Amino acid sequence: MKISSPKTKIVCTIGPASENPDVMKQMIEAGMNVARLNFSHGDFASHGKVIGNLRAVSALLGRRIAILADLSGPKMRIGTFASEPIQLDTGDLFTLTTEDIVGDRNRVSVSFDRLPKSVRPGDMLFLNDGYIQLKVNEARGNDVLCSVMVGGELRSRKGLNLPGIDLGISAFTERDRECLQFALENGVDAVSQSFVEGPEDVEAVRRAAADMGYTPFVIAKIERSGALDRIEEIIAAADGIMIARGDLGVEVPIEQIAMVQKRVMLLANMCAKPVITATQMLESMTENRRPTRAEATDVANAILDGTDCVMLSGESAMGRYPVEAVGMLAKIALSAEAHRSMIAVKEMFKGIDLRGRVRLEHLIAIGVEACFEFVTPAAVFVPTRSGATARSMARFRFPVWTVAVSSEESTCQELLFSSGVYPVRELPMPENWNDYVKRQVADLGLEGKIAILTRGPSREHSETNHGVEILDLTI
């Protein structure tokens, strides 16, 4: 199959607007690489059905799709309204209650029992990713009485944030454990944990999964200000990260989001961990056929800065134009990638603490970069067992595909989160790499007179030396 897709990977949240198999098919054809199931919404039956349909459509099209299960973490949410949306106006009084009631424009329930004890008069509370702001007047029994400072439209199950208030709950909750078990038993490829604050939150997910007999790819969602203080440790502990700008834009002053995004992205790139930029990327396409200039620019800038994946949330979950939104991301990505400079290998290594020890992996990357100064090869072929070698190459954003060849199905699935990586499963692994590379270059429709093949010792071939080979495709 010829590759025509952008190198940037596209993650789409599946919801009512996209759970029809025909829409899924169109989304895959438009460029979706990863389907995200948000376990904050829907029930197990609906998620189970979506997983089955995604696998069926992916098999039908012969296109690899990864499934990401997003675990809610300790996100507080409001309950439901009898009729919605409700309109809150500045100056209105509005009560949050821990009683299990059906809400109206005066009152709504919240999912956190200790809320009245956790807040004090004057505290600011944020609803629906901060669109609505409340000020606490008083906590009385089960109720928190508030004044609306910034009003707006409010719907059932929207999030509630209390920036800066320590709720004393760890990220991985009992509910997350149930969702994790369901997701793993249903064969998802990766899980993302919300509201991670330190490496121990990532470890909690890994331990729980291990107890269930699984070793999933774990993505840490960066959406708490506390996570930024321990970002290096979190990146080291996780397999990838998501810059979850919905909650992050409430928990951190919104004027700092751009700089936080750039800093976190660079750190993840240096560590060769894939990074997803998420939320409001094409927000206006929830209702409109075309994005705003600001949105189109935001997507392109994230790609130029080094994101591996761009993500759709409400646009694909509940919007009017899920397929068009995927197509728009793909078009913007193809256009931006043509202008992205290779991240200079030597420059990047300056940012990594090598402690005076240059690893062979680094020298190989420098060798590959040197080739690009003279000639553009058809592709960089990387045999890889865990995927780490492929990611360590692809982080430099070479202008050609990194074709990752692995005998492991899970490795191929996990590489769908990495920009510029085209995973191919081979079982058994090729014997004659010269012939194999030539055949793949032709099959994938790649162009060039040479190809690069990197090698490293693996568990299967521990005797192999690290190396870079330049293969002449003309003979």
Ligand SMILES: Nc1ncnc2c1ncn2[C@@H]1O[C@H](COP(=O)(O)OP(=O)(O)OP(=O)(O)O)[C@@H](O)[C@H]1O
């Ligand atoms: N499985 C689903 N079923 C119904 N609605 C969904 C589903 N998934 C997403 N949605 C809708 O799409 C919206 C946007 O999705 P998104 O994943 O960004 O959720 P969110 O509520 O903002 O929370 P989070 O911070 O967990 O991402 C949701 O608020 C919800 O209204």
Ligand SMILES: CC(=O)C(=O)O
């Ligand atoms: C995706 C997500 O959780 C957020 O943006 O907050």
Ligand SMILES: [K+]
């Ligand atoms: K979630």
Ligand SMILES: [Mg+2]
């Ligand atoms: Mg969030």
